[in-house]
Amino acid sequence: RDFKGGVRRRALAMHLQTVSWLWLSTVVVVVRGFSLPGVPTSDGRALGRRSGAASTAVPREWAGRRWRVGAVETEAEVSQRPPYALSGRPRPKYRGALMGALHRSRAWYALVCGYVATAALLQPQAWGVVRRLGLAAASSASVAISDGYHNPDRRADGRVESSEELFWLRLDYVSISAILTTTTILWAANLGWVAALRAVAAAAAASTAAVLAAAFALVPRRAGHVFVKLTLAFQFVGLLGYLVACALLSPMPACSAIYFCYLPGMILYATKWPDTNTFGYHEIFHSTVLVGHLLSMGLDLYFLR
Numbered sequence: 001r002d003f004k005g006g007v008r009r010r011a012l013a014m015h016l017q018t019v020s021w022l023w024l025s026t027v028v029v030v031v032r033g034f035s036l037p038g039v040p041t042s043d044g045r046a047l048g049r050r051s052g053a054a055s056t057a058v059p060r061e062w063a064g065r066r067w068r069v070g071a072v073e074t075e076a077e078v079s080q081r082p083p084y085a086l087s088g089r090p091r092p093k094y095r096g097a098l099m100g101a102l103h104r105s106r107a108w109y110a111l112v113c114g115y116v117a118t119a120a121l122l123q124p125q126a127w128g129v130v131r132r133l134g135l136a137a138a139s140s141a142s143v144a145i146s147d148g149y150h151n152p153d154r155r156a157d158g159r160v161e162s163s164e165e166l167f168w169l170r171l172d173y174v175s176i177s178a179i180l181t182t183t184t185i186l187w188a189a190n191l192g193w194v195a196a197l198r199a200v201a202a203a204a205a206a207s208t209a210a211v212l213a214a215a216f217a218l219v220p221r222r223a224g225h226v227f228v229k230l231t232l233a234f235q236f237v238g239l240l241g242y243l244v245a246c247a248l249l250s251p252m253p254a255c256s257a258i259y260f261c262y263l264p265g266m267i268l269y270a271t272k273w274p275d276t277n278t279f280g281y282h283e284i285f286h287s288t289v290l291v292g293h294l295l296s297m298g299l300d301l302y303f304l305r
Contacts, residue, residue, distance in 0.1 A: 082153050085162040093278045096150025098286050103147040112136035115297045122304040131186045138178040139293050145171045170215040173228045177211040180235040184243055191250050200239050207235050236266055255299050261292035
């Protein structure tokens with residue numbers, strides 16, 4: 001009772017002190033173009049990594065081109081993957097490798113099914129099962145969508161086409177937002193809906209709806225990318241950050257570790273660093289997201305004991 005009565009003021013103070021500069025930095029990063037490498041503009045040109053960088057034209061010969069990895073002859077050519085069809089940006093060697101392996105082996109789907117089943121045995125209440133099903137579905141969709149977006153050249157037909165890539169990109173945005181929302185809702189419930197967590201959960205759900213609408217109505221225009229990424233930043237820094245502030249003041253502060261597992265990957269995803277042709281920022285982002293999922297499921301089951 002004492003915790004529920006006093007947490008609002010302390011959580012807000014803690015959250016506002018840490019979130020203000022993070023949110024401002026995120027806005028500057030996205031608007032200046034650091035988080036939009038290779039996004040095509042209306043005239044068919046691609047934005048550079050930095051706002052001051054000269055734009056480069058997207059080669060027309062890449063659009064809709066069919067690639068068959070097995071048709072090339074040398075080892076060097078095999079390791080060189082086709083670029084992204086929409087932007088012409090290079091596709092790093094290990095981009096999507098982890099998600100692709102989890103999707104093809106079905107290992108992730110088996111893991112989350114085991115998590116949901118175990119949690120249902122420990123807490124058979126209907127809404128608890130629904131919350132965990134939502135998180136499992138969002139993470140599973142993210143694995144499948146990431147494989148679809150990043151690995152078209154690994155599939156049997158080996159095709160890389162701009163229309164298909166755009167479809168997967170839109171879904172990728174929605175899946176990231178859905179993960180943030182389902183994680184927020186699950187842990188807000190685990191914390192007993194203290195302070196303003198009900199409003200935070202509602203705002204997270206509304207953010208995912210906004211991302212869904214913008215992804216299919218505005219993307220691939222630059223305004224669509226900016227709106228979606230600012231919304232994702234709001235979800236992660238503002239909403240999930242507030243939940244972490246509440247968690248740190250709760251009887252189970254260990255659950256805040258989930259946020260700090262996600263944090264390095266999110267920062268690198270926003271700044272697009274390190275940008276390499278093998279294992280770079282996006283591969284680190286995928287890795288930290290999966291570690292965060294595993295920690296979330298593990299701590300959830302631990303606190304249900």
